[in-house]
Amino acid sequence: MVDYKLLHALAAVIEQAGFERAAQQLHISQSAVSQRLRLLEARLGQAVLIRSTPPQPTALGQQLLNHWQQVRLLEAQLTRQVPSLQDGAFNNLRLAINADSLATWWPKAMASFSQRHELLLDHVVADQAVGLERMRSGEVAACICEHAQPVAGARSVYLGQMVYRAVCSPAFAQRYLPASQASGQLVASELQAAPAIVFGPDDRLQHRFLLEQGLRAEFAQHVCPASEGYVELVAAGLGYGLIPQIQIEPALASGRLLDVVTGWHLSIPLYWHHWRQGGALLDALAKHVQHVAQHYLAA
Amino acid sequence: MVDYKLLHALAAVIEQAGFERAAQQLHISQSAVSQRLRLLEARLGQAVLIRSTPPQPTALGQQLLNHWQQVRLLEAQLTRQVPSLQDGAFNNLRLAINADSLATWWPKAMASFSQRHELLLDHVVADQAVGLERMRSGEVAACICEHAQPVAGARSVYLGQMVYRAVCSPAFAQRYLPASQASGQLVASELQAAPAIVFGPDDRLQHRFLLEQGLRAEFAQHVCPASEGYVELVAAGLGYGLIPQIQIEPALASGRLLDVVTGWHLSIPLYWHHWRQGGALLDALAKHVQHVAQHYLAA
Known part of the structure; x- marks a missing residue:
């Protein structure tokens, strides 16, 4: 033993x-x-x-x-069946989550579930491209990431698409993209020379955006590993950046933020991964997350 | 050499x-x-x-x-004096900053300075209690932290006080603090049993809050190392937590968030630290940060 x-x-x-x-x-x-x-x-x-x-x-x-x-997790399941075994009032779950989910739909999705199950959440913030590493290493019991394929011993369910827009402030556009603004047509050399903001070394969204515009994925960049700070730095005009549409709908509507390339967006699929042997609580959570994610993510 | x-x-x-x-x-x-x-x-x-x-x-x-x-940094200073030396259009600065500053006053403070000096910011998020470690280790050239004493080779300037309120949602108060709500007087045992949200292992604000209420600094806790997610989890009723007043003024005014203990707040001093030999750009930045912080932080 x-x-x-x-x-x-x-x-x-x-x-x-x-x-x-x-x-x-x-x-x-x-x-x-x-x-x-x-x-x-x-x-x-x-x-x-x-x-x-x-x-x-x-x-x-x-x-x-x-x-x-x-x-x-198995103990948590057992103590719900045999409450006298319980040494504390709460269950615990450690999960890896991308910062953009945590800053947007996740808190609303978890409100009722967490209270109903007396569940304490220990969030590990990891980019959607690498969250699965935390599952593989055994550091977390569940994760949200962009990969469908589960690690050994786990299963995954599809949640939906996070839609990203490449945006900047009006002042930034005037300063770094004046010809693009005037013509309504992206002038590639302007974008290549404009500073971007990236979330951290795992964040390749801005690189993908530039490659899709036929540009080099090398550019001047600020680094800001915090979701709200990221949005505020973009709004303050320090750089352009890719931000979830659900996070900036009012700013887009009011003109506080503009699309860098009109009509362009990027959809990133998100999957929920969890340990197969994690017990009934983890199974119920997977169903709940899949259900509520539909309200916030694109199909 | x-x-x-x-x-x-x-x-x-x-x-x-x-x-x-x-x-x-x-x-x-x-x-x-x-x-x-x-x-x-x-x-x-x-x-x-x-x-x-x-x-x-x-x-x-x-x-x-x-x-x-x-x-x-010295090279950045030199290339401003001898522009032909310059191999890129931008200067770089790596700094450690507490997540609450990054989510609130920092982006606004940096907008004009960053553009005027073509400065790219590489933010390392570190709790205000430990940011100085990043200076000491040489990982960053500047930091914002709660300690006044600079490390060897650096200097510090006082920025102001970040005022924190201990808040929760109305539904959370009804569920976990019903007697406190009914009497308008904190019932300590209720608070001791209520779940809190902490930012990470370096965040001791909730511990300080409980100790000041005469309670034990051991409590059920969610962990959420992201500022916007943190506010949203508190608003969704998963736990109570300490949040900068400047981040939640509208939510406090509208009653979406309530004080856990009426009239209680905590002020954390913030200092700007920077390398003494960092050159004119770093000196100018220190002056700028000190000047604009006055508008956002309490004296």
């Missing part, structure tokens, strides 16, 4: 991003946390943790975390 | 979070990037990079990155 006390220490160090906070969470001393991890590694004969800042799991550590997540 | 080609490779691997993208950024092959890093390590006789995913600098690597940032 696995010693779950040791796995719990590993999970706490990763989730809390450090030994000190893991100790606080577990209500034990920091040296007791270190001791549990050393004991775990001694039993396995291999390292489970890279002692970096923050600590990172090794490949073996990730397998253990994956197992830990699944056991916790 | 330092071989800057090698430092540039190191900086690209860290900024792009991987060898493949560093190679793309530098327009060289991935094996050429690896080779430059091996050469750098061979010359120094020490590792500069931990080969984790994403790669992390060693302590020595961080010192090199720090030096690299400062040299780049």
Whole structure:
């Protein structure tokens, strides 16, 4: 039998991003946390943790975390059936989600479900292109990403399309795209020289946009890894950027933001992935997310 | 003389979070990037990079990155004086900023400055309690944080106070704080049992709030490391949370959000830190930020 006390220490160090906070969470001393991890590694004969800042799991550590997540979900299911087993009032779910979903439709979608199931959500923000890595590594029990193919042991359901518009402020258009504005026709050299805003190294949307215009995917760029800040920087005229249409409908209607290329948009499919052995709560959540996503995403 | 080609490779691997993208950024092959890093390590006789995913600098690597940032800033200053030296139209600045500033006053503050100086901003989001670590490690050339004391080689200026309110939705108050609502007086046991939303492991605002109410800093919590998602999750009733007043004034006025404890607020001072040797651009930016922050932050 696995010693779950040791796995719990590993999970706490990763989730809390450090030994000190893991100790606080577990209500034990920091040296007791270190001791549990050393004991775990001694039993396995291999390292489970890279002692970096923050600590990172090794490949073996990730397998253990994956197992830990699944056991916790099964426990959550069991304690609903046998409430006397329960040691706390809430269930926990760790999931990877793209920042644009988190900033738009996700909070509305989760309001009733989270309350009905006393579910605490631990969101890990990851680009829709790479969220699946977090599933594969066992760091999360569910994720939203653009890939349909589930990892081993998981299943996926289609949610819908997130529609992106390439937009900028009127002042930005006047400054960087004057000939395009005057002619109503994109002048490619203007766009190539204009600064964009990207969300982070995993965000390739702006690159795709430029390639589709027949331009090079090399450009001057600001980096802003925060959804609301991103929209505000675009609105303030620092750069152009791709933003979910549902996030900026009022700004588009009022003319506060303009399309960089009239009529252009990009649709990114989104899928919900979850562990197959995650129990009834995770199954119910998948159904719920699929149902409500229809109201917010394009078919 | 330092071989800057090698430092540039190191900086690209860290900024792009991987060898493949560093190679793309530098327009060289991935094996050429690896080779430059091996050469750098061979010359120094020490590792500069931990080969984790994403790669992390060693302590020595961080010192090199720090030096690299400062040299780049000095180059930016020089090329403004000698424009023919310039190889690109834009200057670059990497800075650490708290998510709440990025979601509220920062974009407005930077609009004119960024355009006037053709400055591209690379934002690293870090909690105001820990942003200074990014300065110390040499990862950024400037930061916004709550500590006044600058690190060696840097200076700091006071920006103002970010005022936080502890808020929840009316439905949340009805469900988790019914007696407090009915009596207009906080019933401590209700608050202790209510779920909060925290931004991440570095966010201790909710803990401070509970301690100030005489409660334990242990509580059921959602985690949401994204500012707009955070506000929306609070509005959707998943938990209560501390939010900058400037971000929710309309929601407070309309009654969409309520104070958890009537009249309570928390003021967090914010300071701008920047490298002393960062050149005229960084000096001008510090003055500009200090000037505009007055309009948005409390004195």
